[in-house]
Amino acid sequence: MYAIIDTYLQTINQKGLLRTLDINTGIDFASNDFLGLSKHPQLIKACQNASIKYGVGSGASRLVSAESLLFKNVENKLANFANQESALLFSTGYMTNLGVISSLAKIGAEFFIDKYCHASIYDGLKLGNATYQRYKHCDIKNLEKKIKKSASPLKIICSESIFSMDGDIAPIEKIINISKKYKALFLLDEAHAIGIYGEKGSGIAEELKLSNKIDIYIGTLGKAMGCAGGFVACKKSIRQLIINNARPFIYSTALPPMQLGVIEQAIKILNKLRPKAKQLLINAKLLRDTLNADTGKSQSHIIPVIIGEENKTIQIATKIQQQGFNVKAIRPPTVPPNTSRLRITIHTYNTITQINKLSSLINQYLS
Ligand SMILES: Cc1ncc(COP(=O)(O)O)c(C=O)c1O
Numbered sequence: 001m002y003a004i005i006d007t008y009l010q011t012i013n014q015k016g017l018l019r020t021l022d023i024n025t026g027i028d029f030a031s032n033d034f035l036g037l038s039k040h041p042q043l044i045k046a047c048q049n050a051s052i053k054y055g056v057g058s059g060a061s062r063l064v065s066a067e068s069l070l071f072k073n074v075e076n077k078l079a080n081f082a083n084q085e086s087a088l089l090f091s092t093g094y095m096t097n098l099g100v101i102s103s104l105a106k107i108g109a110e111f112f113i114d115k116y117c118h119a120s121i122y123d124g125l126k127l128g129n130a131t132y133q134r135y136k137h138c139d140i141k142n143l144e145k146k147i148k149k150s151a152s153p154l155k156i157i158c159s160e161s162i163f164s165m166d167g168d169i170a171p172i173e174k175i176i177n178i179s180k181k182y183k184a185l186f187l188l189d190e191a192h193a194i195g196i197y198g199e200k201g202s203g204i205a206e207e208l209k210l211s212n213k214i215d216i217y218i219g220t221l222g223k224a225m226g227c228a229g230g231f232v233a234c235k236k237s238i239r240q241l242i243i244n245n246a247r248p249f250i251y252s253t254a255l256p257p258m259q260l261g262v263i264e265q266a267i268k269i270l271n272k273l274r275p276k277a278k279q280l281l282i283n284a285k286l287l288r289d290t291l292n293a294d295t296g297k298s299q300s301h302i303i304p305v306i307i308g309e310e311n312k313t314i315q316i317a318t319k320i321q322q323q324g325f326n327v328k329a330i331r332p333p334t335v336p337p338n339t340s341r342l343r344i345t346i347h348t349y350n351t352i353t354q355i356n357k358l359s360s361l362i363n364q365y366l367s
Pocket of ligand 1: 084095192230
């Protein structure tokens with residue numbers, strides 16, 4: 001019985017694809033806590049205050065019994081943050097994509113997905129048994145070629161603004177033009193841009209002054225916002241559809257009330273962190289400029305160092321970790337075959353000295 005499991009694990013291990021949970025206390029160049037908010041004293045205080053006032057658990061799904069003014073209040077703030085009519089919270093960003101995409105699939109939407117979209121988007125398609133096509137990464141011509149043949153009355157284009165494993169930025173304005181031309185909705189996942197880009201920190205669409213052209217905005221609160229949770233911001237009718245169709249919303253216990261206190265505080269703090277976010281992008285460029293490595297098309301605080309072969313990538317990551325840095329190897333199926341990489345993320349708490357040291361270590365181990 002167990003032999004099948006053991007054989008499977010041995011096989012993926014031999015291919016350099018075994019994932020393990022290793023404790024790493026090195027300098028953080030791996031997490032998505034870009035602004036260090038997870039340890040911010042005001043967020044910790046907000047968590048304490050909200051848990052004393054409202055408790056630590058929500059008790060049920062919102063449709064069963066957990067609905068409260070707290071949700072309404074935070075969702076109004078998130079809608080305003082994303083420049084949309086309404087918002088709906090989920091327990092994670094992953095569950096948000098699962099819920100939103102499967103809900104729209106259930107009413108017959110056809111999806112057009114950037115090939116490099118996150119697993120949560122693909123899993124949403126699977127959950128909703130969706131009709132979908134993938135277009136080549138950031139390739140507008142390929143998107144148009146596919147969408148122009150569609151007869152679906154509800155077409156939805158899905159893209160991330162900053163791609164999670166490549167750190168490159170989608171051609172958002174061009175996608176908007178295609179969405180208008182073919183009467184499609186545009187779903188934009190700003191998971192990695194939140195907190196870093198835009199005047200309020202809501203992401204790339206805001207930075208480009210195009211947030212009013214996004215139909216469905218997906219955000220996560222577990223990355224630069226420092227806490228946990230996810231949300232969709234959209235028209236009220238879409239929100240209502242999701243409440244009725246989204247299994248991850250209907251059949252799962254709601255976010256704990258203390259988390260809502262933290263989210264509310266995080267939105268307030270983001271505003272004040274604009275200069276730090278700008279500096280973080282300057283520091284990211286410094287790392288890219290000093291690396292003698294293939295960093296793909298990264299333009300952001302997510303920098304891949306593309307090595308290719310799985311075992312070589314692990315060996316280099318291990319050497320860097322032994323020098324006191326937390327840097328992770330990312331391998332297939334998270335990234336395409338032969339593009340294994342170190343995924344480096346820059347944080348406001350990474351110093352220039354640390355960045356320079358990391359850069360020279362990578363250059364040394366790659367040469
Ligand atoms: C683009 C994108 N969307 C959604 C998610 C899921 O968000 P969460 O970690 O809050 O579940 C991620 C996580 O890495 C992501 O990269």
